[in-house]
Amino acid sequence: MKQLNIAVVGGGAAGLMAAIVASENGAKVDIWERNERVGKKILATGNGKCNFSNRQMSMEHYYGSDLSIPQKILKEFDVSDTERFFQNLGMMIRAKDSLLYPYSEQASTVLDTLRFKVAEQDIQILTEELVTEIKALSECKFMVASKRKSKVYDRVIVTCGGLAAPKTGSDGKGLDLAKKLGHKITALYPALTGLKVKDNDFKAISGVRCQVSIDMLLDDKVVMHEKGELQLTDYGVSGIAIFQMSRIAGMGLAQKQKVQVVVDLCPDIELQELRLLLQRKKHQFADRNLDSFLAGFINKKLALYLSRKISLNPNTLMKEIKDDKIYTLANLCKKWILDIVDINSFEQAQVTAGGVHFAQLEDTLQSKLHRGLFFAGEILDVDGKCGGYNLQWAWSSGFVAGTNASKSN
Numbered sequence: 001m002k003q004l005n006i007a008v009v010g011g012g013a014a015g016l017m018a019a020i021v022a023s024e025n026g027a028k029v030d031i032w033e034r035n036e037r038v039g040k041k042i043l044a045t046g047n048g049k050c051n052f053s054n055r056q057m058s059m060e061h062y063y064g065s066d067l068s069i070p071q072k073i074l075k076e077f078d079v080s081d082t083e084r085f086f087q088n089l090g091m092m093i094r095a096k097d098s099l100l101y102p103y104s105e106q107a108s109t110v111l112d113t114l115r116f117k118v119a120e121q122d123i124q125i126l127t128e129e130l131v132t133e134i135k136a137l138s139e140c141k142f143m144v145a146s147k148r149k150s151k152v153y154d155r156v157i158v159t160c161g162g163l164a165a166p167k168t169g170s171d172g173k174g175l176d177l178a179k180k181l182g183h184k185i186t187a188l189y190p191a192l193t194g195l196k197v198k199d200n201d202f203k204a205i206s207g208v209r210c211q212v213s214i215d216m217l218l219d220d221k222v223v224m225h226e227k228g229e230l231q232l233t234d235y236g237v238s239g240i241a242i243f244q245m246s247r248i249a250g251m252g253l254a255q256k257q258k259v260q261v262v263v264d265l266c267p268d269i270e271l272q273e274l275r276l277l278l279q280r281k282k283h284q285f286a287d288r289n290l291d292s293f294l295a296g297f298i299n300k301k302l303a304l305y306l307s308r309k310i311s312l313n314p315n316t317l318m319k320e321i322k323d324d325k326i327y328t329l330a331n332l333c334k335k336w337i338l339d340i341v342d343i344n345s346f347e348q349a350q351v352t353a354g355g356v357h358f359a360q361l362e363d364t365l366q367s368k369l370h371r372g373l374f375f376a377g378e379i380l381d382v383d384g385k386c387g388g389y390n391l392q393w394a395w396s397s398g399f400v401a402g403t404n405a406s407k408s409n
């Protein structure tokens with residue numbers, strides 16, 4: 001039987017997985033990668049530790065306009081398959097609750113594990129080759145071309161990523177290739193990123209981190225609730241809880257909805273209890289000024305910022321402050337409303353919401369428009385929450401595309 005020639009366009013997580021699987025199945029595989037090396041984004045994941053999957057898997061953690069194909073794919077190559085795959089390649093795994101990391105807690109371990117296997121399989125990596133054209137010549141015949149090279153293949157797997165973190169190589173060029181091949185691309189938004197607020201004083205609290213609970217409101221309706229660390233920055237809010245909400249915020253803003261984040265800075269204390277607590281403290285430390293009074297409360301920079309918002313002067317003695325003002329401060333701590341005016345750009349985003357539409361794809365991730373053309377990874381219209389879900393999608397879809405591309409007709 002003739003050996004299939006396969007081009008994998010994009011050497012990220014999905015591309016490396018697809019290439020390994022296709023080559024194990026007997027295909028001759030080339031990876032075309034625009035960067036000087038493969039897997040640049042993998043190195044940036046999980047703050048350099050690479051949260052490569054999550055044992056708590058369900059479709060609740062994924063978004064997209066049609067998740068029926070992603071659901072099948074995530075079952076076909078699931079979390080336990082991913083664990084087995086990496087363990088078989090010699091990588092030890094560390095589980096932190098349900099989150100999975102390499103035991104070394106170094107993202108480079110995941111990349112090295114994949115790179116060594118790629119080398120063993122004799123997969124050719126063509127680096128610094130930005131693919132500018134994929135031409136369908138006939139059924140299962142494609143010409144893949146960069147500025148310097150071109151080559152004909154039986155199958156092409158496009159794994160160029162989306163638009164997020166373009167410094168790592170995924171700047172939307174792959175989406176352009178898909179579009180030129182006739183594929184429909186859904187609306188694209190940055191996801192898993194920070195939100196910008198309408199407040200010029202935010203610089204004063206930049207760097208503050210606190211454990212909070214947060215509601216996201218679209219046109220005054222609560223649409224999402226998260227708990228976790230809130231990180232305040234000079235532009236607005238960040239941290240995992242905010243990242244999880246950013247997709248909805250981005251879509252809300254695009255649809256001209258009012259987007260707000262309501263922060264509870266003291267989630268473990270009821271409002272009434274907080275009011276009484278602050279009132280009691282106020283009487284106990286009546287001769288202190290507000291500045292020293294606030295020292296024993298929430299983060300001081302933040303407490304002072306909130307006090308300024310309700311026109312309290314830090315030098316005022318506590319005995320000169322009316323109880324009503326203290327109640328207002330308690331109210332603000334329980335319900336700090338932030339108007340979101342924008343979402344960070346793709347430069348700061350971890351993933352792309354939207355991508356190649358599943359309507360023109362089969363369950364195998366093969367194009368319905370061109371036999372022999374496959375897609376995998378973030379280029380597709382599916383994105384996950386923080387917690388290893390995006391890389392799991394890259395592994396699962398890479399596996400399915402690689403497996404099916406290496407089957408002869």
Ligand SMILES: Cc1cc2nc3c(=O)[nH]c(=O)nc-3n(C[C@H](O)[C@H](O)[C@H](O)COP(=O)(O)OP(=O)(O)OC[C@H]3O[C@@H](n4cnc5c(N)ncnc54)[C@H](O)[C@@H]3O)c2cc1C
Pocket residue numbers: 009010011012013014015032033034035038039040041042044045046047050051052053129130131132159160161162164165168169170171173174349350351376377378379387388389390391392394
């Ligand atoms: C800072 C950061 C942290 C993250 N942390 C996590 C995490 O801990 N856990 C998690 O699950 N997910 C995480 N993600 C998301 C996850 O990394 C991505 O969803 C996943 O890597 C996508 O893999 P991919 O192979 O589809 O695309 P990419 O990794 O983007 O790979 C695409 C590759 O294609 C190449 N390419 C693009 N266009 C062309 C072209 N025309 N020709 C040739 N080559 C091309 C690019 O250079 C790149 O190497 C994080 C993302 C970022 C940015």
